[in-house]
Amino acid sequence: xxxxxxxxxxxxxxxxxxxxxxxxxxxxxxxxxxxxxxxxxxxxxxxxxxxxxxxxxxxxxxxxxxxxxxxxxxxxxxxxxxxxxxxxxxxxxxxxxxxxxxxxxxxxxxxxxxxxxxxxxxxxxxxxxxxxxxxxxxxxxxxxxxxxxxxxxxxxxxxxxxxxxxxxxxxxxxxxxxxxxxxxxxxxxxxxxxxxxxxxxxxxxxxxxxxxxxxxxxxxxxxxxxxxxxxxxxxxxxxxxxxxxx
Amino acid sequence: xxxxxxxxxxxxxxxxxxxxxxxxxxxxxxxxxxxxxxxxxxxxxxxxxxxxxxxxxxxxxxxxxxxxxxxxxxxxxxxxxxxxxxxxxxxxxxxxxxxxxxxxxxxxxxxxxxxxxxxxxxxxxxxxxxxxxxxxxxxxxxxxxxxxxxxxxxxxxxxxxxxxxxxxxxxxxxxxxxxxxxxxxxxxxxxxxxxxxxxxxxxxxxxxxxxxxxxxxx
Amino acid sequence: xxxxxxxxxxxxxxxxxxxxxxxxxxxxxxxxxxxxxxxxxxxxxxxxxxxxxxxxxxxxxxxxxxxxxxxxxxxxxxxxxxxxxxxxxxxxxxxxxxxxxxxxxxxxxxxxxxxxxxxxxxxxxxxxxxxxxxxxxxxxxxxxxxxxxxxxxxxxxxxxxxxxxxxxxxxxxxxxxxxxxxxxxxxxxxxxxxxxxxxxxxxxxxxxxxxxxxxxxxxxxxxxxxxxxxxxxxxxx
Numbered sequence: 001x002x003x004x005x006x007x008x009x010x011x012x013x014x015x016x017x018x019x020x021x022x023x024x025x026x027x028x029x030x031x032x033x034x035x036x037x038x039x040x041x042x043x044x045x046x047x048x049x050x051x052x053x054x055x056x057x058x059x060x061x062x063x064x065x066x067x068x069x070x071x072x073x074x075x076x077x078x079x080x081x082x083x084x085x086x087x088x089x090x091x092x093x094x095x096x097x098x099x100x101x102x103x104x105x106x107x108x109x110x111x112x113x114x115x116x117x118x119x120x121x122x123x124x125x126x127x128x129x130x131x132x133x134x135x136x137x138x139x140x141x142x143x144x145x146x147x148x149x150x151x152x153x154x155x156x157x158x159x160x161x162x163x164x165x166x167x168x169x170x171x172x173x174x175x176x177x178x179x180x181x182x183x184x185x186x187x188x189x190x191x192x193x194x195x196x197x198x199x200x201x202x203x204x205x206x207x208x209x210x211x212x213x214x215x216x217x218x219x220x221x222x223x224x225x226x227x228x229x230x231x232x233x234x235x236x237x238x239x240x241x242x243x244x245x246x
Numbered sequence: 247x248x249x250x251x252x253x254x255x256x257x258x259x260x261x262x263x264x265x266x267x268x269x270x271x272x273x274x275x276x277x278x279x280x281x282x283x284x285x286x287x288x289x290x291x292x293x294x295x296x297x298x299x300x301x302x303x304x305x306x307x308x309x310x311x312x313x314x315x316x317x318x319x320x321x322x323x324x325x326x327x328x329x330x331x332x333x334x335x336x337x338x339x340x341x342x343x344x345x346x347x348x349x350x351x352x353x354x355x356x357x358x359x360x361x362x363x364x365x366x367x368x369x370x371x372x373x374x375x376x377x378x379x380x381x382x383x384x385x386x387x388x389x390x391x392x393x394x395x396x397x398x399x400x401x402x403x404x405x406x407x408x409x410x411x412x413x414x415x416x417x418x419x420x421x422x423x424x425x426x427x428x429x430x431x432x433x434x435x436x437x438x439x440x441x442x443x444x445x446x447x448x449x450x451x452x453x454x455x456x457x458x459x460x461x462x463x464x
Numbered sequence: 465x466x467x468x469x470x471x472x473x474x475x476x477x478x479x480x481x482x483x484x485x486x487x488x489x490x491x492x493x494x495x496x497x498x499x500x501x502x503x504x505x506x507x508x509x510x511x512x513x514x515x516x517x518x519x520x521x522x523x524x525x526x527x528x529x530x531x532x533x534x535x536x537x538x539x540x541x542x543x544x545x546x547x548x549x550x551x552x553x554x555x556x557x558x559x560x561x562x563x564x565x566x567x568x569x570x571x572x573x574x575x576x577x578x579x580x581x582x583x584x585x586x587x588x589x590x591x592x593x594x595x596x597x598x599x600x601x602x603x604x605x606x607x608x609x610x611x612x613x614x615x616x617x618x619x620x621x622x623x624x625x626x627x628x629x630x631x632x633x634x635x636x637x638x639x640x641x642x643x644x645x646x647x648x649x650x651x652x653x654x655x656x657x658x659x660x661x662x663x664x665x666x667x668x669x670x671x672x673x674x675x676x677x678x679x680x681x682x683x684x685x686x687x688x689x690x691x692x693x694x695x696x697x698x699x700x701x
Contacts (some may be wrong), residue, residue, distance in 0.1 A: 082694075134648050134651060137644070137647075137648040138648055140644070141644050141645045141648065144641055144644055144645075145631060145632070145641065145645060148632070148635045148636065148637065148638075148641055149635065150264065151263075151264050152264075152265075153262075153701075154698060154699070154701060157698045157701075158631050158695065158698050158699070161627070161631060161691055161694050161695045161698065162627075162631060162645060164691070165624075165627055165649065165688075165691050166649065168687075169649050169652070172652045172680070173648070173649075173651055173652055176651070176652040176655040176656060177651070177655065179655070179659075180655045180659060300565060301565065302561060302564060302565065302700055302701070303700075303701045304701065322567040322568075322569075323567075325565055325566065325567045326567045328565060330561070330562070330565055332558050332561055333558070334556075334557055334558025334561075335557065335558060336557060336558035336559045336561065336562050337557060337558075337559075338490075338494060338557065338559065339557070340493075340494050340497035340498060341490075341493065341494070341497070345493070349486065349489075349490040349493075350559070350562055352482070352483065352486035353483060353486050353487050353490065353562065353563060353566055353573075354483075354562060354565070354566050354567070355482075355483050355566060355567050355568065379497075
């Protein structure tokens with residue numbers, strides 16, 4: 001059966017596809033989360049140095065991975081929308097941003113919770129947490145810019161330029177923050193140097209990362225449905241579907 | 247006998263502002279010596295159309311052809327022929343009228359001498375104000391500075407947005423005569439206006455944007 | 465079409481360099497006519513720097529440690545304050561449209577305007593910075609690293625600020641939004657610049673930081689004007 005993938009590049013065709021797919025991704029996400037957390041909280045051994053509190057790493061590290069991955073994905077979609085003038089790509093970028101920001105916040109929050117029992121403070125300026133903080137600012141900037149622009153097409157394209165500039169900057173920011181951190185290293189606080197990894201711990205984190213990824217896909221698909229419905233609400237095809245104009 | 251290519255050709259232009267389609271499928275062939283008056287009520291897209299032709303916005307659909315080629319093929323050659331005077335006067339408050347015109351001409355790539363500029367400004371009734379900062383001038387005077395380029399330019403395609411605004415009767419007459427002589431020499435001029443001002447031209451077209459119609463009068 | 469019609473012969477357009485120079489001259493003339501504005505930026509710079517000792521205390525040992533960072537943060541904020549002058553006034557009075565319609569590539573026009581902005585803001589900041597550094601008791605090698613860093617960093621700040629300024633033209637709350645967009649992107653410049661002062665003072669030498677800053681400057685000069693040009697077209701669409 002030949003599938004014409006380009007057909008799905010039109011919002012009208014993508015809308016029903018997204019609607020059919022996302023429940024499955026929610027289910028997968030829930031399943032993988034159960035497995036991952038079981039490993040993380042019950043199977044992985046207690047750490048010699050850090051005790052039980054280290055287990056938050058099973059949420060902290062996958063969340064950080066997702067936050068960076070989603071930013072690059074968002075920048076990719078936004079650039080595609082800018083270069084090829086495709087509406088759906090820009091809508092996907094808008095849909096990704098809040099989820100990316102959520103994972104960034106989650107990484108920061110869990111990092112902070114980890115710091116408290118370990119080092120006695122709720123915040124440490126280590127390389128990862130600082131980079132995550134800056135990444136959060138980049139996400140918020142992207143969303144704020146698009147929220148401030150009323151014309152949706154101008155908002156799409158402006159977001160594209162911003163995301164592209166940001167994406168090029170992200171490695172520069174990451175390396176300069178890392179360098180800054182090593183140079184100012186007074187204490188040996190390094191939140192990100194996890195206890196020596198038993199392979200089971202790595203598996204746990206990978207499965208949680210996969211779960212977060214499935215969750216992201218589900219949320220992004222349902223969010224992009226809302227965005228499509230809002231943008232195309234006057235289009236005939238949407239009215240034929242009987243979607244109420246709210 | 248093959249038909250000559252019209253210099254400016256608008257094909258199936260569509261313009262969308264926010265969520266409204268201002269116009270769809272607007273087409274027009276414009277020959278040398280044509281005066282095009284873009285008419286329509288407020289908000290129907292007159293300025294948007296002019297800005298599309300100028301190259302400041304991209305049309306939602308359709309294409310613009312210049313000298314037979316797609317305009318995007320050689321945009322800077324097109325821009326070298328365009329003279330756009332928008333709603334805003336494009337005047338810097340801190341510069342004198344002469345400095346303003348010298349600056350705007352040289353930024354656009356047109357070479358003019360200060361003497362020529364002074365002559366034109368004097369003709370337009372600004373002779374007493376040449377050395378004042380433009381912030382001290384009235385709206386009508388600033389408008390006249392903005393339009394002074396029309397007497398100094400070599401360019402063929404004029405796009406004027408509400409050029410007669412804020413002008414007194416004498417200035418209106420001067421401008422109408424200037425546009426008329428430009429068009430009679432083979433130039434093209436597209437303009438929008440609320441006022442009905444007679445301008446002699448070999449070919450006059452009226453583009454009415456509500457609804458989209460095309461009326462040609464010779 | 466009458467091929468002999470003089471209106472349609474290609475006009476002799478001056479080179480891009482002449483047009484770029486005309487734009488630069490115009491912008492510098494504008495700054496000169498409003499000289500007082502340029503001074504405001506320097507006063508702001510000094511005020512912000514003075515806030516820190518008032519806030520954290522005047523212990524000379526501590527001030528020497530934070531001095532480089534404080535001056536750099538203040539320079540960042542001062543550069544930000546002067547950014548609206550870059551495009552917003554031209555946008556409001558219609559001259560920006562004329563610049564976009566110029567046959568010259570928009571990226572080159574952007575460079576002209578950024579250069580004018582840097583001459584009006586960046587150079588005064590560079591000259592003022594070592595004086596403020598003295599208030600924090602920085603040593604000569606630290607002052608040198610500070611000046612060199614700000615000299616190379618301010619053009620980067622102007623250009624990255626230009627992206628934010630271009631994207632937020634005409635928006636409500638534009639200036640604050642522009643700050644939100646631009647400040648995170650300027651963090652590498654801050655880290656390298658302040659790090660240079662630190663390295664110089666601790667005897668390690670600032671060469672590594674300054675060369676990286678120089679490299680960042682070159683990359684910015686080559687790439688960012690195109691992003692600014694794209695942003696300008698989008699905002700004026």
